[in-house]
Amino acid sequence: MNTMTKQPASAKKVATFVASAIVLAVLPFIVGGTFGNSWVRTLDFALLYVMLALGLNIVVGFAGLLDLGFIAFYAVGAYTFGLLASPHFSLDMPFWITLPLGALFAAMFGVMLGTPVLKLKGDYLAIVTLGFGEIIRIFLNNLNAPVNLTNGPQGINLITPIEVAGFSFGKPHEFFGITFNGVYMYYYLFLALTVLVVIMAWRLQHSRIGRAWVAMREDDIAAAAMGINIRNIKLLAFALGALSGGVAGGLFASFQGFISPESFGLLESIMILAMVVLGGMGNIPGVILGAVVLTVVPEVLRDVIGPLQMATFGKMIIDPENARMLLFGLALVVMMLVRPEGMLPSKRRKAEFEDAKEGV
Amino acid sequence: MDIFIQQILNGLVLGSIYALIALGYTMVYGIMGLINFAHGEVVMVGGMVTVSVVSALMAAGLGLPPLALILIGLMVAVAACMLLGFTIERVAYRPLRKAQRLAPLITAIGVSIVLQQLAILVWGRNYIPFPPILDHDVIQIFGASITRLQMVIIVLCLAIMGGLLLVVEKTKLGRAMRATSQNPAVAGLMGVNVNTIISATFVIGSALGAIAGLMVATNYEQVHYYMGFMIGLKAFTAAVLGGIGNLAGAVAGGILLGIIESLGAGYIGDLTGGFLGSHYQDIFAFAVLIVVLIFRPSGLLGEKMADRA
Amino acid sequence: MAEVLLKIDGIVKRFGGLVALSEVGLTINKGEIYGLIGPNGAGKTTLFNVLTGLYMPDEGSFTFNGQNLFRAKPHVVVGAGIARTFQNIRLFKEMTALENVMVGRHIRSKAGALGAVLRDPRTMAEERAIRDKAMELLAYVGITEVAHEFAKNLSYGHQRRLEIARALATEPKLLALDEPAAGMNPRETEELKALMEKIRASGVTVLLIEHDVKLMMGLCDRIAVLDYGKKIAEGVPEVVRRDPKVIEAYLGVAHE
Numbered sequence A: 001m002n003t004m005t006k007q008p009a010s011a012k013k014v015a016t017f018v019a020s021a022i023v024l025a026v027l028p029f030i031v032g033g034t035f036g037n038s039w040v041r042t043l044d045f046a047l048l049y050v051m052l053a054l055g056l057n058i059v060v061g062f063a064g065l066l067d068l069g070f071i072a073f074y075a076v077g078a079y080t081f082g083l084l085a086s087p088h089f090s091l092d093m094p095f096w097i098t099l100p101l102g103a104l105f106a107a108m109f110g111v112m113l114g115t116p117v118l119k120l121k122g123d124y125l126a127i128v129t130l131g132f133g134e135i136i137r138i139f140l141n142n143l144n145a146p147v148n149l150t151n152g153p154q155g156i157n158l159i160t161p162i163e164v165a166g167f168s169f170g171k172p173h174e175f176f177g178i179t180f181n182g183v184y185m186y187y188y189l190f191l192a193l194t195v196l197v198v199i200m201a202w203r204l205q206h207s208r209i210g211r212a213w214v215a216m217r218e219d220d221i222a223a224a225a226m227g228i229n230i231r232n233i234k235l236l237a238f239a240l241g242a243l244s245g246g247v248a249g250g251l252f253a254s255f256q257g258f259i260s261p262e263s264f265g266l267l268e269s270i271m272i273l274a275m276v277v278l279g280g281m282g283n284i285p286g287v288i289l290g291a292v293v294l295t296v297v298p299e300v301l302r303d304v305i306g307p308l309q310m311a312t313f314g315k316m317i318i319d320p321e322n323a324r325m326l327l328f329g330l331a332l333v334v335m336m337l338v339r340p341e342g343m344l345p346s347k348r349r350k351a352e353f354e355d356a357k358e359g360v
Numbered sequence B: 001m002d003i004f005i006q007q008i009l010n011g012l013v014l015g016s017i018y019a020l021i022a023l024g025y026t027m028v029y030g031i032m033g034l035i036n037f038a039h040g041e042v043v044m045v046g047g048m049v050t051v052s053v054v055s056a057l058m059a060a061g062l063g064l065p066p067l068a069l070i071l072i073g074l075m076v077a078v079a080a081c082m083l084l085g086f087t088i089e090r091v092a093y094r095p096l097r098k099a100q101r102l103a104p105l106i107t108a109i110g111v112s113i114v115l116q117q118l119a120i121l122v123w124g125r126n127y128i129p130f131p132p133i134l135d136h137d138v139i140q141i142f143g144a145s146i147t148r149l150q151m152v153i154i155v156l157c158l159a160i161m162g163g164l165l166l167v168v169e170k171t172k173l174g175r176a177m178r179a180t181s182q183n184p185a186v187a188g189l190m191g192v193n194v195n196t197i198i199s200a201t202f203v204i205g206s207a208l209g210a211i212a213g214l215m216v217a218t219n220y221e222q223v224h225y226y227m228g229f230m231i232g233l234k235a236f237t238a239a240v241l242g243g244i245g246n247l248a249g250a251v252a253g254g255i256l257l258g259i260i261e262s263l264g265a266g267y268i269g270d271l272t273g274g275f276l277g278s279h280y281q282d283i284f285a286f287a288v289l290i291v292v293l294i295f296r297p298s299g300l301l302g303e304k305m306a307d308r309a
Numbered sequence C: 001m002a003e004v005l006l007k008i009d010g011i012v013k014r015f016g017g018l019v020a021l022s023e024v025g026l027t028i029n030k031g032e033i034y035g036l037i038g039p040n041g042a043g044k045t046t047l048f049n050v051l052t053g054l055y056m057p058d059e060g061s062f063t064f065n066g067q068n069l070f071r072a073k074p075h076v077v078v079g080a081g082i083a084r085t086f087q088n089i090r091l092f093k094e095m096t097a098l099e100n101v102m103v104g105r106h107i108r109s110k111a112g113a114l115g116a117v118l119r120d121p122r123t124m125a126e127e128r129a130i131r132d133k134a135m136e137l138l139a140y141v142g143i144t145e146v147a148h149e150f151a152k153n154l155s156y157g158h159q160r161r162l163e164i165a166r167a168l169a170t171e172p173k174l175l176a177l178d179e180p181a182a183g184m185n186p187r188e189t190e191e192l193k194a195l196m197e198k199i200r201a202s203g204v205t206v207l208l209i210e211h212d213v214k215l216m217m218g219l220c221d222r223i224a225v226l227d228y229g230k231k232i233a234e235g236v237p238e239v240v241r242r243d244p245k246v247i248e249a250y251l252g253v254a255h256e
């Protein structure tokens, strides 16, 4: 519990830390070497989703505000990056401008969304945030006329890859005589930023601000009566959650080189929420696990279903894409039925869950 | 002026369908405080089954008149959806009744995905046209036109909604439903079988959903595995708009939303000097919702929930 | 002449048609224990909610320590120096006792999101101070041994004490307690009384709602009586006790 006072790191802790650092460092080579580069790409996406899920977790898990439109902030980050660093407006701004700017805009959107919904509770908040997310998507889809801002459904192409001091993450590079594909470069970049987001989320959780969030989540009236400025603390949650979403969005834009409104639909928002809930709302390791599982499992299914059918039946019985989503939906239901509190619930949430079971 | 009346009529058609679906959301919410995200998919299944049954009957060459075809199709769809609603509740929601609030939301989303994918398996990914038996006779009202079919949709929706209100207000079942939504524990103590009531609520809501599915299918003359998604979302929005948990609110919210949407789509071009076009139609639902909730955080007809400190 | 700490005048609070408070005025002096009594439903808790910013009064005036607090937000009221407990205990159940009290330090500390993330020396020092102060308050109300228990697992008496510690953490000038002895046995009540006297001795003014007339008479410097949202009497306990209007109010309605 005593997280803010420095404790001498035990040998065991150091060992775990070093071990996980090594595993994370060599992971893309193991994965890429065994399964091919497309799986390194999946790892990259897993990291993006970890950032997104951790951002949403600040809003839903820490502050208890149900947000069904979280993907809007990802979109804001992605379009900021895309518009400022692509041929669409013939701009080519460096990432150290576009990425923070995208994060900043996303945070501003977070506050803009948060302000009118301050008084809304629970499901009302959920549906309004959902509506807000849809509105953003519809605008992205249609703001190609009369002035072409977003290029509509075609989206934005040829977005500049991130480049540091002439070193482009988008191109293959040679080190020690081995050529590394861009997906490897991005892996380390994303990993670094993910670590930053994890640290941010962790430190927020164990701070004066984090306590205020929990207090508000548990009883906003008592929290107000203890001197917490509910409005500010709510807006802070929206802004900080959106900030992580915006960073992930910018990274996504540069990584893909292409963005379109299709990537920012309700289903994506729901997916991120599912990662948070399935992993263990409010618990950072749980949320990370949820994001990784829900990114990797559908990809595994994609790879496995086709060949498996061919092997067993000699022909395709079900369209693999169809089977993949079907299994995914079933998995959501079954996992929730088996572990409604998530895979790795926080101690606090577990207690809340037990309360609910005892109560009527 | 003609455009105005025309858009009001279009809005009424759309709005009655929203209202019918919104009732399904609001009944379930009123009783268990749960957003039944899968309700839109029940509507989709209703539409799909009707179209399949009608097509099959036509293929069988029995020479049945169109009305009979549709009625039989509807009956099968209603039965199928009632069973579906019953099953969804039993499998995906009942075990989670005492779990954290978000758990059933996630299973609801899971069920939604499963139903869509099953629909793809059965009916494929393409739009399926409604069999060519629909009557396209047009009636003129105040210079605006409406098909007879659309008139039927409006009248039927209103009748069904009236019937439902009667059931809830006047019958023993309705009383038990109201008691359960007030306080399930107390209702249980008073001898109400809460499980039965919840099942009944899902079954009734799903039957309404099936009828709505048919209406969507006839109105757009096509069905599609994804058709339940947007309309379900809008209908849920309508339920929230009216004050979720409140039946009259769902009806009012649905009709209001339909009218606002079609007026908005009709006039947005003029209002914005051509800057925004009618493809922004979908924005109205959400924009109106946000504005209403800001001023009335519990919806138009919802009870004001004063915080008791 | 005693120094005035809190002064309200003509406070009206309506709920729809119900007038829960009708032109209530009272003055609380620095350093006293001020009692508020009245039959159930008289409006005592409503008055607390008005005084702590949870309900917006419809009319009247409200000054505290020279500051105008009429229709002020709860956190402003707490900042000005009024803290409270709730009639139906409202602890943060899923937080430990220590964390509950630490939340009470929120208004007296500053670290924002940036400090939380950067963990600069100042933030770290503040966080240590929050924790130390919270531990100190747990000791002050006598529940150090349950510091790391979830609040919901504490005994009833401990929960009441924890709520007082949490309120004290905001460094109030006025501590408002809504029926703190409700549900306590005579021994616990006696201990609570000692605690309240200790708090007063430390310089904090106390506003107290209680039904236990004997307790109130022995503890309070002055008492006000509410009935149907109106103040019907105010003064030192012996006088109030003999006031015919008070006797009628208590005899006229069924006692709880």
Ligand SMILES: Nc1ncnc2c1ncn2[C@@H]1O[C@H](COP(=O)(O)OP(=O)(O)O)[C@@H](O)[C@H]1O
Binding pocket: B306, B307, B308, B309, C015, C018, C020, C038, C039, C040, C041, C042, C043, C044, C045, C046, C047
């Ligand atoms: N939020 C509220 N909405 C409506 N009526 C309320 C509310 N809070 C209190 N009341 C009413 O105000 C009156 C006074 O209640 P209260 O202040 O709790 O009395 P007391 O604390 O003296 O027992 C009661 O009639 C109560 O029902």
Ligand SMILES: [Mg+2]
Binding pocket: C044, C045, C046, C087
């Ligand atoms: Mg009271």
